[in-house]
Amino acid sequence: MSTKTHxxxxxxxxxxxxxxxxxxxxxxxLRDEVGLTGAKEGxxxxxxxxxxxxxxxxxxxxxxxxxxxxxxxTIVTVEGLADGDHxxxxxxxxxxxxxxxxxxxxxxxxxxxxxxxxxNPNPDDTEIRYALAGNLCRCTGYDKIVRAVKExxxxxxxxxxxxx
Amino acid sequence: MTIAEDPATTNPGYKxxxxxxxxxxxxxxxxxxxxxxxDLYLPGMLHGAVLRSPHAHAKILSIDTSEAEAMAGVxxxxxxxxxxxxxxxxxxxxxxTIARDKVLYEGHVVAAVAATSRAxxxxxxxxxxxxxxxxxxxxxxxxxxxxxxxxxxxGMLTKGSEPAATEPSNVASRVIYQGGDLDKxxxxxxxxxxxxxxxxxxxxGYIEPHAAVADTTPDGRSTVWCSSQGHFAMRTYxxxxxxxxxxxxxxxxxxxGGGFGGKTVxxxxxxxxxxxxxxxxxxxxxxxxxxxxxxxxxxSGSRMTAKIGATKDGKITAADVHLWFEAGAYAGSPVGAxxxxxxxxxxxxxxxxxxxxxxxxxxxxxxxxxxGAPISGFAVExxxxxxxxxxxxxxIEFRLANVVEEGDTATxxxxxxxxGYKETLExxxxxxxxxxxxxxxxxxxxxxxxxxxxxxxxxATVNVNEDGTxxxxxxxxxxxxxxxxxxxxxxEELGVDVARISPNVADTATVGFNDVTxxxxxxxxxxxxxxxxxxxxxxxxxxxxxxxWDVAADQVEWVDGQAxxxxxxxxxxxxxxxxxxxxxxxxxxxxxxxxNARGVGAGFSTQMCDLEVDPETGVVTIVRYTTAQDAGRxxxxxxxxxxxxxxxxxGIGWALNEEYVHNADGVMENAGFLDYxxxxxxxxxMIDTVIVEVPNPGHPYGVRGVGEVGIVxxxxxxxxxxxxxxxxxxxxxxxxxxxxxxxxLEG
Numbered sequence: 001m002s003t004k005t006h007x008x009x010x011x012x013x014x015x016x017x018x019x020x021x022x023x024x025x026x027x028x029x030l031r032d033e034v035g036l037t038g039a040k041e042g043x044x045x046x047x048x049x050x051x052x053x054x055x056x057x058x059x060x061x062x063x064x065x066x067x068x069x070x071x072x073x074t075i076v077t078v079e080g081l082a083d084g085d086h087x088x089x090x091x092x093x094x095x096x097x098x099x100x101x102x103x104x105x106x107x108x109x110x111x112x113x114x115x116x117x118x119x120n121p122n123p124d125d126t127e128i129r130y131a132l133a134g135n136l137c138r139c140t141g142y143d144k145i146v147r148a149v150k151e152x153x154x155x156x157x158x159x160x161x162x163x164x
Numbered sequence: 165m166t167i168a169e170d171p172a173t174t175n176p177g178y179k180x181x182x183x184x185x186x187x188x189x190x191x192x193x194x195x196x197x198x199x200x201x202x203d204l205y206l207p208g209m210l211h212g213a214v215l216r217s218p219h220a221h222a223k224i225l226s227i228d229t230s231e232a233e234a235m236a237g238v239x240x241x242x243x244x245x246x247x248x249x250x251x252x253x254x255x256x257x258x259x260x261t262i263a264r265d266k267v268l269y270e271g272h273v274v275a276a277v278a279a280t281s282r283a284x285x286x287x288x289x290x291x292x293x294x295x296x297x298x299x300x301x302x303x304x305x306x307x308x309x310x311x312x313x314x315x316x317x318x319g320m321l322t323k324g325s326e327p328a329a330t331e332p333s334n335v336a337s338r339v340i341y342q343g344g345d346l347d348k349x350x351x352x353x354x355x356x357x358x359x360x361x362x363x364x365x366x367x368x369g370y371i372e373p374h375a376a377v378a379d380t381t382p383d384g385r386s387t388v389w390c391s392s393q394g395h396f397a398m399r400t401y402x403x404x405x406x407x408x409x410x411x412x413x414x415x416x417x418x419x420x421g422g423g424f425g426g427k428t429v430x431x432x433x434x435x436x437x438x439x440x441x442x443x444x445x446x447x448x449x450x451x452x453x454x455x456x457x458x459x460x461x462x463x464s465g466s467r468m469t470a471k472i473g474a475t476k477d478g479k480i481t482a483a484d485v486h487l488w489f490e491a492g493a494y495a496g497s498p499v500g501a502x503x504x505x506x507x508x509x510x511x512x513x514x515x516x517x518x519x520x521x522x523x524x525x526x527x528x529x530x531x532x533x534x535x536g537a538p539i540s541g542f543a544v545e546x547x548x549x550x551x552x553x554x555x556x557x558x559x560i561e562f563r564l565a566n567v568v569e570e571g572d573t574a575t576x577x578x579x580x581x582x583x584g585y586k587e588t589l590e591x592x593x594x595x596x597x598x599x600x601x602x603x604x605x606x607x608x609x610x611x612x613x614x615x616x617x618x619x620x621x622x623x624a625t626v627n628v629n630e631d632g633t634x635x636x637x638x639x640x641x642x643x644x645x646x647x648x649x650x651x652x653x654x655x656e657e658l659g660v661d662v663a664r665i666s667p668n669v670a671d672t673a674t675v676g677f678n679d680v681t682x683x684x685x686x687x688x689x690x691x692x693x694x695x696x697x698x699x700x701x702x703x704x705x706x707x708x709x710x711x712x713w714d715v716a717a718d719q720v721e722w723v724d725g726q727a728x729x730x731x732x733x734x735x736x737x738x739x740x741x742x743x744x745x746x747x748x749x750x751x752x753x754x755x756x757x758x759x760n761a762r763g764v765g766a767g768f769s770t771q772m773c774d775l776e777v778d779p780e781t782g783v784v785t786i787v788r789y790t791t792a793q794d795a796g797r798x799x800x801x802x803x804x805x806x807x808x809x810x811x812x813x814x815g816i817g818w819a820l821n822e823e824y825v826h827n828a829d830g831v832m833e834n835a836g837f838l839d840y841x842x843x844x845x846x847x848x849x850m851i852d853t854v855i856v857e858v859p860n861p862g863h864p865y866g867v868r869g870v871g872e873v874g875i876v877x878x879x880x881x882x883x884x885x886x887x888x889x890x891x892x893x894x895x896x897x898x899x900x901x902x903x904x905x906x907x908x909l910e911g
Binding site for chain 2: 002021023028031032035036037038039040041042043044045047048050077078079081082087091094095096097098100101102103104105106107110125126128129130132133134135136137138139140141142143144145146
């Protein structure tokens with residue numbers, strides 16, 4: 001019998017625990033054990049960003065983190081972006097700007113965009129494009145994604161919700 | 165639902181068509197709720213894994229699964245022996261799903277296992293012992309057609325060859341389109357340009373790997389959840405490979421994370437069904453990205469020649485085009501479509517287009533967005549650019565001088581109905597970007613593209629709820645916003661608010677047959693079925709109102725979502741009013757419509773690429789990109805623009821970076837996103853779109869397919885722009901920095 005590790009962490013504001021094999025990725029643990037399937041495996045090698053989460057404040061490819069490393073960490077996934085039934089401005093702007101087609105990369109883009117806007121409330125196009133260069137989208141050509149992030153930045157600045 | 169201001173709508177007569185509501189499936193997709201192929205979990209579910217050939221070409225001498233079967237946690241193991249013999253017209257599909265006596269490419273499926281954990285499934289694969297006799301392999305069309313080349317398929321005689329083939333070869337078929345007299349045409353030319361071109365296989369690059377869950381019950385029936393472009397096709401193909409009746413399989417569509425043609429074919433579904441049957445438990449198989457690259461559909465690599473002649477005032481006199489396309493391991497490259505499309509935008513009397521479908525030891529090609537047309541378009545549009553340059557003519561004026569219009573006969577046979585090609589050329593000519601000055605080391609490239617678009621079979625069911633809200637069911641997977649389009653067309657027909665329409669993608673057991681979401685056909689054909697079902701509903705509603713008013717049905721008309729007396733003598737009845745009283749007028753209100761779509765409208769796109777070449781490194785930066793495409797009618801303009809932009813981005817990747825790299829052993833060396841370099845956000849500028857709307861006379865709203873033709877022009881538009889920037893005509897893709905640098909250093 002394989003031995004499993006017990007991991008306790010904060011996920012989307014809630015204390016959460018799960019059992020995992022030591023060699024398992026945090027992405028698989030989130031999906032298989034915790035039941036949060038918003039983060040996707042697009043490559044398993046950290047090249048596509050579909051598995052993006054925020055771990056201790058940093059944008060993180062959860063496919064490259066061993067699940068036991070999440071012990072005592074604070075994690076935000078796409079499921080934690082909305083405030084109850086109130087969408088985050090990024091989510092609302094992606095919807096209104098048609099910034100998704102198939103939608104499988106969308107969770108990763110939203111998470112990466114949130115980290116960008118948390119740190120830089122007023123990015124220009126180039127800063128947005130470089131901040132999102134770790135996230136692959138094959139459907140949109142990125143045009144509407146960049147516009148949606150810009151519009152969300154405007155709304156967040158107007159709402160004064162961006163952390164200084 | 166919020167409606168953005170809509171600058172693209174050209175018909176103010178429509179209330180919903182042409183508006184931009186939030187897509188109905190959007191909320192699930194921005195909150196992480198949407199269930200894609202890999203997101204389904206069932207109680208007792210096992211993890212499947214697939215053993216693949218490490219060799220490009222080998223005989224399978226034996227497979228010993230006994231050790232794997234004995235391992236703890238391993239619940240089932242399958243090989244080709246678990247399936248009926250591969251034969252008949254589905255022989256290639258069956259052999260590609262799981263190899264029998266021979267493997268034909270690195271990554272070809274040899275066996276599969278299901279176990280209680282991923283780790284256990286992987287360990288079981290390692291315990292399967294396969295003995296191969298490695299055979300010599302071929303990787304390119306030239307290797308495959310060389311004298312003495314190993315023949316992949318015994319008995320493959322070239323179809324369509326003249327004289328008839330008598331010896332087996334790797335050339336599966338030959339197609340030819342001809343018109344006029346080539347020698348006469350070239351004799352009339354003042355300028356003749358000829359080049360040889362090559363392109364590499366490229367992958368569709370959908371971000372979601374293939375995934376399937378199957379639950380096969382002891383009565384021999386199976387329910388399958390999978391991500392595909394057509395769950396009815398997955399059912400049909402799986403049944404054929406298994407030798408089952410289709411009715412034994414129910415396929416429930418997951419959300420699909422991109423396909424671009426690559427998810428119109430089966431890979432995992434029959435394996436999961438069979439593993440589940442043997443194990444007596446549900447089985448999930450999810451491909452890794454490595455497997456996606458090595459074993460699923462790239463599109464063809466190619467070698468091509470194009471020789472075109474024109475007079476000095478810009479009239480094309482002759483075109484001679486020859487195409488050799490890699491099919492991968494089994495016949496079926498898109499060379500036929502490539503041949504049909506490449507000269508379609510031109511009025512040319514004297515032409516020959518010849519194409520060869522050539523098998524090689526690489527993964528079997530699958531459809532990729534306008535299959536074949538970008539490849540042949542690269543050759544023809546590059547030569548057209550050279551001709552325009554050599555006679556000193558603007559590249560758009562040159563196309564306008566040879567433009568096809570309504571009534572002209574296409575090089576592939578039929579006469580064009582009303583098309584919007586000329587309008588796309590004029591849209592680029594009149595675009596402010598066309599006047600933007602170019603800086604040092606910058607160049608501008610123009611190219612055009614044609615794609616047929618498809619019709620095929622679709623079904624829809626419209627159910628009115630008891631409060632007058634409406635459920636629309638189709639069987640077409642929504643790959644980029646089609647539910648939004650279905651809802652808009654239903655709202656327009658019924659005259660109700662689009663927010664009261666719920667569009668759904670129903671499974672194979674709950675809605676009529678639908679062909680795949682492919683060929684840019686869904687808004688046209690499945691949308692057509694929705695429109696027809698809504699019209700049946702309206703007929704029914706008029707009859708019910710007439711009954712209530714005790715008048716003849718022709719005294720009742722349906723206006724703005726209400727039944728009205730023609731003479732206005734009764735207060736109108738809304739859809740909700742009639743639904744509320746349906747028990748008195750004949751029961752629930754529902755209609756189903758099925759069709760084989762006619763009246764398909766062809767798609768044309770004209771594109772302009774402005775780029776800068778770094779003379780020190782050969783690196784290309786796209787500085788501006790402009791695309792004009794005829795949509796016929798944009799039902800939801802945002803998603804039409806999205807299709808244009810997505811096609812362009814894929815085409816730019818194809819032009820600049822993407823390629824399959826195989827080593828001498830036939831093993832793919834760049835089977836990951838780090839080394840197979842698709843465009844990222846920092847590689848691209850905004851992509852400026854012009855939606856041209858020349859309504860398709862064959863569709864109630866004038867819809868043309870919009871998904872595919874956008875990827876046809878970019879390959880040549882980029883190459884033409886590189887030529888404009890550097891004076892170097894490069895005929896081999898990708899236009900990687902090293903290739904451009906080599907061209908620059910040649911002097």
